[in-house]
Amino acid sequence: MFHRPTRAGALCMTATLTILAACSTSDLDWDLRGRPGGLSTAEAARAVSAPRPRADDRGIISYPTYQVAVARQGETVASLSSRLGLDATQVASYNALSPQNPLRAGEVVVLPQRVAAAPAMTPAPVMTAPGAASPGGIDVTAIATSALDRAGPATAPVAAAPAPAPVQSAATEPARHRVSRGETAYSIARSYNVSPKALADWNGLGPDLAIREGQYLMIPTASAPPPTVPANVTAVTVPGAGSPTPTPPSAAKPLPAESTTPASKPAGQPASPDMGAQRTQASASRLGFPVQGKIIRGYVKKKNDGIDISAAVGTPVAAAADGTVAAITQDTDQVPILVIRHPDNLLTVYANIDGIKVTKGASVKRGQPIAVVRAADPPFVHFEVRKGFESVDPMPYLQ
Known part of the structure; x- marks a missing residue:
């Protein structure tokens, strides 16, 4: 991303969606993750992660160096801590909670100290969806399986004591990442080369993938080690090293010599008219560029539903045509968006901007700042x- 994402909360877009005729978020890319240098999860999606280990009957998953607990329906941090015999203040502080x-049900909290194996009364169903910051989904299959396990023989008079959490091996222990200010689930997943979905599944994140500063996240482990290179295969080297460069076909035979004569204008032909000087208001482009600069990314429907124009930080952004400010909102990184x-039912959208000088409902003129x-790296206007x-290609409207 061009700026460090600061929050991954739900989009506050109610007013905007009403104005834009119930436009779906799939059509309007408010996140702008497809912009140049923006977050791409393509590589992470290709990394296959193992499923998160199941918790024991108390909702605890144990690793060699730490444990996590899965909350039950209706629990608070205090009641979960009390159930496990831990200090609620320590558990809350360790997880950036109160x-x-x-x-x-299904939320995951990291325990500040290990919990010893201890019997408990008949436990409630253990939800398998993890989540360090926000609740995750419920694995119905796992609930049904655990319910059958608890049912046991029809004649069993007393439920068996829950088994302690099996300790996972050090080789499968996931790394823990403590969320810093400005990070999002997407940026964290990208930095560890895992998919955002796997990160959400392991930590029980909600549909908005919301996380909080100071929260611990478990990083999914790979489902299998990477394949090894056979002994008879030569290791790949940097370009130009270790292997000869093939001769391109065009260099096998020289091109024939050509003798050409530059074209010349016939005598007596009048000079070409200056069409620019004769340009009328009707022939002018319908929309003006919001800034003058190089187009660093073109329009690709559903991937980049606009164009990105390079411009220096602080450059005034102008209205493309006369109109009314329909909406002023923000993307998930709190970057302003203006519509x-x-x-003729035409809308223009301006993003990666700052210092908005107009208000919602205000009338603007073409060229008005x-x-x-x-500020971004590089700075640009979407x-x-x-x-x-x-969305339509802006270029026919600008030329």
């Missing part, structure tokens, strides 16, 4: 044109 914070409505370019709620 003792009174409610936990949904202007124009005649509405914001400035936000510009979209939408016909109704469908």
Whole structure:
């Protein structure tokens, strides 16, 4: 990302969606993760992660150096700590929570100290969806299996004491990552080369993948070690080293010599008219560029529903045409997004901006400064044109 993401909360887009005729978030890429240098999870998606180990009857997963506990329905940090014989203040502080914070079934908290094996009364169903910050989904298959296990023979008078958490091997112990300010689940997954889905499954993150500063996340382990290179296969080297460079086909035979004469203008032909000087208001482009600069990324529908224009930090961003400010909102990284409505159901979207100079509902004129370019690496303006709620290529409108 061009700026460090600071929060991965739910998008506050109610007003915007109403204005944009119930536009779906799949059509309008408010995250702008497809922008140049932005987050790409393609490589992480290709990394296959092992499923998270199942918890024991108390909801504990044990590793050689730490343990985590899976919360039960209706528990708080305080009640979970009490059930496991731990100090609620320590557990809450260790997980960047408060003792009174409610936990949904399936949420995972990291224990500040190990819990010894101890019998307990008939345990509640253990949810298998992990989650260090926000609740995850419920594995119905696992619930059914654990329910059958608990049922036992019809004549059993007393439920068996729960088994302690089996300690996973050191080879399968996942690394722990403590969330720093500005990190998101996407950026953390990318840095460890795992998929965001695997990270969410292991830690029970919600649909918005929300995390909090100071939270511990378990990093999914690989499902299998990477394949080894056979002994008879030569190791890959850097380009140009260890192997000869093949001769390109074009170099096998020289091109024939050619003698050409430059074209010349016939005598008496009048000079070409200056069409620019004769340009009328009607022939001018319908929209103006929000900034003057090089287009560093073009329009690709569903992948980059606009164009990215390079510009220096602080450069004024201008309205592309006369219209009304329809919405001012933010993406998941709290980067402002501004939408202007124009005649004929046309919308223009401006992102990666800062210092917004207009308010929602205000009328703007073509060329009027509405914001400035936000600091990024490299700095740029993301510009979209939408016909109704469908994105269209901005270039025909700008040329």
